Amino acid sequence: MKRLAFNSLIALITTFGFTQVSAQPDLATQPIPKNVILIIGDGMDDHQITIARNYLKGAAGRLTLDNMAQRGVAQVLTVAENDPKKFVYVADSANSATAIATGQLTSRGRIATTAGDDNDLTSIIELASAANIKTGLVSNSSVTDATMAAFYAHINMRFCQSPASIEKTSDFGQMTIDCPQDLQANGGLGSIAEQLVASNLDLALGGGIKYFRPKVENQSMSVIELAEQLGFEVLTSTKQLQSAPLDKKWLGLFAPSDMPARLRGQDGRSAEEPQPDITHRALSSKGEVRMPEPMICEPNPKSKGLPHLKLMTDRALAHLSQDNRSGFFLMVESALIDKEAHDRRACGSIGGVEQLDEALDSALAFAQKNPNTLIIVTADHSQSAQIVPENSLFKGVGVPVYTPGKLVRLRTPENSLMAINYATNNFIKEEHTGANVPVFSNDAASLPSMLTQADLFHVIKNYLNIPNN
Template sequence: MRHSKTVVAVAVLAGLMAAGSVGAYAATQNTASNQGSAEGFTADRSTALAQQIKSSKPRNVILIIGDGMDDSMITAARNYELGAGGRFAGLDSLPFTGSMTTYGLKVGTGPDYPIAYVSDSAPTASGWSTGKKTVDGRISQGPSTAADVPGEDYETVLEKFKAGGKLVGNITTSELTDATPAAAASHINARACQGPQDLAACTSARKSAGGKGSIAEQLVDNEVDVLMGGGLNRYSQATDAGPTVLDYAQREHGYRVLDDKTDLAGVTSLKKGPVLGLFAPGNMTPMYQPLVATAPPGTGGATTTCQEADRGSQPDLSTMTAKAIALLDNRKGFFLQAESAMIDKQEHGSDICGAIGDLRELDEAVQVVLAFQKKNPDTLIIVTGDHAHSTQIVGGVTDGKQVATLQTADGDPMTVAYSTSDVGSDHTGAQIRVAASGPQGANVTGVIDQTDLFRTMLGRSPSGTPGPRD
């Protein structure tokens, strides 16, 4: 059955957020309300934009990442969910928008390392987390002479906020130990070293060798207040000392372990200790069942639509985001990174429906944080991706190595292609969208690099602005 396009007001979203359950999709077909339509907007927006500029440092920072989310994937999802003239009620409503470069480095003798024009999620996530470039596969650690040679550990935004006494959260729809969430609060030379039994490429990281341990161990050792996502299998691995990471997290750091959305709904504060939600053995289930592109003429057709997947007891991203905010909100402020990870995972698998579903989930999460920001205007919201991907909207079913066709909300067919490989697809080196709202959000405009987000999230020295005083 085709998804519904329910109109949900911000007030309803705020109420759902307080209740810890956001299940409805707040997309509107009244495109004019989002300042976009086939006819465009009519009024000058200069004053409205000027009023959004605030130079004060933010109290709260919420970073939402769409892994592999570039303009082509945003457009494909928008066409499908809302139609060509539609606008996402969250993602497309942020007042400040720019473009962001995502290049990384290659291993070498240094100090001038070769440029990697196409990067994976490890160096790109490390870029905004630490403000510094690094090499493929490297997690918040500097470049070095070879992939198996550790680099210098770089302190992350999350770690800086934690050291400053703020509460911190890290949630994802992938494994918690995957590259993007890992970069927020761990340091290791290879992203594959997710659990204590996965350290073949990171032997010096073993705790028995005097290292910081696997990514799973480091995330709990950093005492991140709210950790949620998939990856139970990594936390079920035995540590060098014997107990599993899960046992270690509970015994040594007081983590309360959540198994499903019922457990999640039952948590109301952090007074009894930090929260570790592990809602799937590996990655969490995408919103939609797969529609995998194949060689021309491809899969799908003019009447094909995406079908809801059975996600059992797993919470969705907006529910996790709402709960994380409710748990983290306090007078001193907080930092939250939330990742919609299966955009990238499904793009790698040439699964257009899976990618669209996780992008829709990202938009739902953005609406949740905008509802929170309305009551807490000292909150900075940044929404972006980590790198571009190879999903392309094309003119016909022969215009790619693999193609799939869907019926969009307009009722017309849209064909997407994947052409970097005969099977699956790869990252590309194109710049991607970055958007923001709130204090110092204007710093994302123009063309920036993802390392610039590090300083913006920490709060730059306030400048005078031509607009209203803060």
């Protein structure tokens, strides 16, 4: 909640005239504007990419991702809340998005604030808009969810999404969620939804309308009404998105919360536990174990009629590039790769990678016409799914050998079986894992082959020629 850096930065920018990079009368002498499109696959580690490639393109096939000029890795670094000098080896979306958005490490759950002392961290969105560069965020989660929020909000905990939820303190396992400390009445910036509509974003598209319906803190109007008063065109349908005026700010809220996944398991099935027979239950070296029936993926009827990530990306690119002489920063998140993996739904994650790949097609088509466009694709953290042998190498040793977790056996379009295992815990939700994440780019010169997530902030800032503060 403590705000130190940003106000002084704005003063500095104003003093040194950095805001003067916008429209000049002599267009011929102007440099071509530079743009950055950052695409984040939430939970999109190499396992998720491989699973999606196997299913969507075949084992020897290629996603658009695979044809990018540069492919490297980013280290995912997380620090402990009670001792920021100590590392935690598994991240959440809040701290990893904070690293990308601000260049600083923090602890799990935090949105652009420091671990321990709770100082606000200046984000690339704030720096860009102060330098007159347009900014936009797109996701198929709620627009108040952690990845997107880290780019525009500052709050001690990701769950304080609406004026209703910010009033509550709750105990969540080992974590205490103290939202009220960020109420405006307590010197904070208010809930994440209130911070979004107060931001300088040119557009934010995704789900999460339920977080904008409650009344603004100490006011009689809802957050939606405040958004409209502050100049946002509020969009709630695909049709409205397709025809929205390009000269207004956009707040797209296309679902109550996260948008539904595009694909689901056959008949709505998710991963299932192998079933030992009665003999094996009595004696672990004997008996047999029945594996889940193979399945295919099918369209999820709940996603029908909703805008897909590609459409939101196309519209965002049209909006941000319209009459723009000073460039833009756009972040696009494919959020459901992660959310579906938490629920052990392999097909949902596959559809999430597919949506990301389509959004990347749009970004690459834009970059072909607008050469000064850097595209970076990465993930925020690894996830639980892993491809395991459909037939264990140890089968036939005399004892039943099978996964201790839950399993999806997918029949791929090339008529082979892919076994996907989920086994990070015994809870109703799987957890993230701690491996490096991939980084792809259309410009091999702009990125080293190995960097940290915090380094990505500097790569983006340098590419956009945003001055140092």
